[in-house]
Amino acid sequence: xxxxxxxxxxxxxxxASKDMPFEEMINKMGAYNESLIKAGVMLAGEGLADVxxxxxxxxxxxEEPPVISDGPYGETHELFNGFWIIQVSSKEEAIEWASRCPxxxxxxLEVRRVTEAADFADFADNEYIKKEEGWRAEEEQLRxxxx
Amino acid sequence: MPESSAAEGIRRRLDALWRIxxxxxxxxxxxxxxxxxLAEDLAQEAVADALAQWPESGVPANPGAWLTAVAKRxxxxxxxxxxxxxxxxxxxxxxxxxxxxxxxxxxxxxxLRLVFIACHPVLSREAxxxxxxxxxxxxxxxxxxxxxLVSVPTVQQRIVRAKRTLAAARVPFEPxxxxxxxxxxxxxxxxxxxxxxxxxxxxxxxSGSDRTSPTRRCGSAESSPGWFRANPRPTPWWH
Numbered sequence: 001x002x003x004x005x006x007x008x009x010x011x012x013x014x015x016a017s018k019d020m021p022f023e024e025m026i027n028k029m030g031a032y033n034e035s036l037i038k039a040g041v042m043l044a045g046e047g048l049a050d051v052x053x054x055x056x057x058x059x060x061x062x063e064e065p066p067v068i069s070d071g072p073y074g075e076t077h078e079l080f081n082g083f084w085i086i087q088v089s090s091k092e093e094a095i096e097w098a099s100r101c102p103x104x105x106x107x108x109l110e111v112r113r114v115t116e117a118a119d120f121a122d123f124a125d126n127e128y129i130k131k132e133e134g135w136r137a138e139e140e141q142l143r144x145x146x147x
Numbered sequence: 148m149p150e151s152s153a154a155e156g157i158r159r160r161l162d163a164l165w166r167i168x169x170x171x172x173x174x175x176x177x178x179x180x181x182x183x184x185l186a187e188d189l190a191q192e193a194v195a196d197a198l199a200q201w202p203e204s205g206v207p208a209n210p211g212a213w214l215t216a217v218a219k220r221x222x223x224x225x226x227x228x229x230x231x232x233x234x235x236x237x238x239x240x241x242x243x244x245x246x247x248x249x250x251x252x253x254x255x256x257x258x259l260r261l262v263f264i265a266c267h268p269v270l271s272r273e274a275x276x277x278x279x280x281x282x283x284x285x286x287x288x289x290x291x292x293x294x295x296l297v298s299v300p301t302v303q304q305r306i307v308r309a310k311r312t313l314a315a316a317r318v319p320f321e322p323x324x325x326x327x328x329x330x331x332x333x334x335x336x337x338x339x340x341x342x343x344x345x346x347x348x349x350x351x352x353x354s355g356s357d358r359t360s361p362t363r364r365c366g367s368a369e370s371s372p373g374w375f376r377a378n379p380r381p382t383p384w385w386h
Contacts, residue, residue, distance in 0.1 A: 088166075089163075091159075092160050093162075093167065095163070096160075096163045096164060096167055097167070
């Protein structure tokens with residue numbers, strides 16, 4: 001089963017983290033990531049750049065063409081700040097790994113199951129569903145070959 | 148009697164904990180007992196105790212340390228009964244004194260030693276694979292039977308025989324010097340194809356195309372479908 005661990009932080013938590021020595025956070029997270037990799041469950045993991053950066057933007061689909069604006073600002077009470085995708089054998093295993101994440105007060109992990117081919121079984125004959133199986137199989141083989 | 152939902156929840160959590168911590172628990176027990184087969188048996192008994200006690204007492208803060216401490220206590224009891232107390236009791240006593248809930252520091256090297264033992268050349272390939280997947284990978288015998296398309300009793304037999312062979316050959320819980328294995332005979336130290344640590348180079352004489360490249364530890368078929376799809380029958384490097 002695949003799970004996505006979605007890290008959400010309140011504004012207070014984000015502000016507080018700016019006071020923490022950054023290298024300490026890197027070390028804690030690095031150790032956690034290392035344990036995920038060594039256990040063979042880590043599929044992906046990324047952190048997101050600070051919301052204040054100019055690089056970020058919001059695409060709003062309530063109009064056509066969609067509206068692009070700076071942000072996100074203000075509207076979000078618990079900002080999505082980063083994620084992991086892990087592959088585990090059960091919900092309980094996902095709970096164990098998520099519980100070990102070195103996060104503090106004001107931060108939550110929203111853990112959602114990632115859909116897989118079986119979720120689209122009703123559309124198994126669809127051209128793109130079939131193509132997607134192929135893309136994923138290729139990616140797995142590349143991973144396996146390159147270690 | 149149907150399992151209560153609390154007990155069912157504990158069992159599922161123990162399954163997950165075993166998958167994550169199992170190899171380290173067995174490895175640190177094997178370090179104390181110098182007997183991998185015994186270590187695994189003791190660990191399983193500790194898990195059974197947990198299944199019985201945790202629904203009442205709650206799951207301890209450090210479940211891995213709890214399981215290790217309980218298993219070590221069982222080892223002491225067994226040795227008392229066998230009247231081989233002195234040498235082993237001293238060692239275990241030392242170990243128990245150190246093993247407080249917060250002080251448990253599993254040594255990753257112990258898991259590596261476990262890998263070497265499970266892949267010992269004195270074992271047949273089937274035995275190596277079954278034992279490694281069981282005690283290092285934490286798979287159930289049902290998982291292993293399904294992966295290799297054999298029956299559960301066959302897998303159980305392989306594991307029992309493997310442990311007996313290791314005990315009879317008095318395989319020590321210390322890795323052989325890897326360079327010994329690389330020189331000479333094909334039946335020298337086998338590189339474990341299932342569980343070799345990432346980034347560790349294979350012994351000299353291995354070509355890149357022979358080595359199956361383990362990207363993950365041996366999780367269950369559900370947790371590593373890609374690896375097992377790509378490599379349904381792992382081939383040791385000397386073949």
